[in-house]
Amino acid sequence: MIDCKPIDTLMDPNVNLLPDEGKAFPDPGRYRRLVEKLNYLTMTRPDVSYVVVVVIQFLNSHCDSHWNVVFRILRYIKGAPGKGLVYTDIGNLDIVAYTIAYWVGSSSDRRSTFGYCVLIGCNLISWKNKKQKVVAKSSVEAENRAMALTTQELIWLRYLLQEFHFCNIGIMSLICDNQAALHIASNPVFHEAK
Known part of the structure; x- marks a missing residue:
């Protein structure tokens, strides 16, 4: 080596x-x-x-x-x-999460791979890459699952910061590059087609 x-x-x-x-x-x-x-x-x-x-x-x-x-x-x-x-103190506790899913990420079992990273201010504090547990039928479904798992991480981080008495927790944002998944996630009247 x-x-x-x-x-x-x-x-x-x-x-x-x-x-x-x-x-x-x-x-x-x-x-x-x-x-x-x-x-x-x-x-x-x-x-x-x-x-x-x-x-x-x-x-x-x-x-x-x-x-x-x-x-x-x-x-x-x-x-x-x-x-x-490397962590820097910029005095900003805005939390931003980026998420992505690779539909049929594994050609051996056809399961999608998802990933996310979470930043507080400009500091990376949490990330994950993992295969999804079920086979997604579309890229939108894979992205929605990734967004749901990332949202769980965001909620957990908010509770953790509150437990540590961080009073000025800023805005939480979830960034996803799939427009169809974002539309479904932000539509309060969307129901699964039968």
Whole structure:
């Protein structure tokens, strides 16, 4: 690892990982230990969070192609050793959450992947990347589920800040890039079609 060449991108966009594709990796314990350490690293490095979620799916069925992605993550980390979280006090307690869903994010089980990040002022304080528990029928459904899960996080954070006696909690905003999902979420008379 000391002599490896650093890279600027985490994952090759042309790589589509599937279980049991390619030759089995000879040392399953090594793969598992390294992926678990990378998962721990995501607590302070949200930039690697999504790709780590992808490789975690293959803890029990990993191949050379999965190891290559893990090795690529290490090369990325080597090229960006100073990245991490930095917090500044700007006196603003406005809470903004950004959410996104990747419909059919996994080609192996067709479940969508969602992610969110929550900022207080300009400080990132919460983030998550995870597969949704059910298969969404459309991108709008996947985005609505992501918005609902992000809203749960926002409510929890508001209660947490109140518990710590932060009196001047600002506006809470949820940002989503899917216009149809936003329309459904903001329509008080919308009912499911039968």
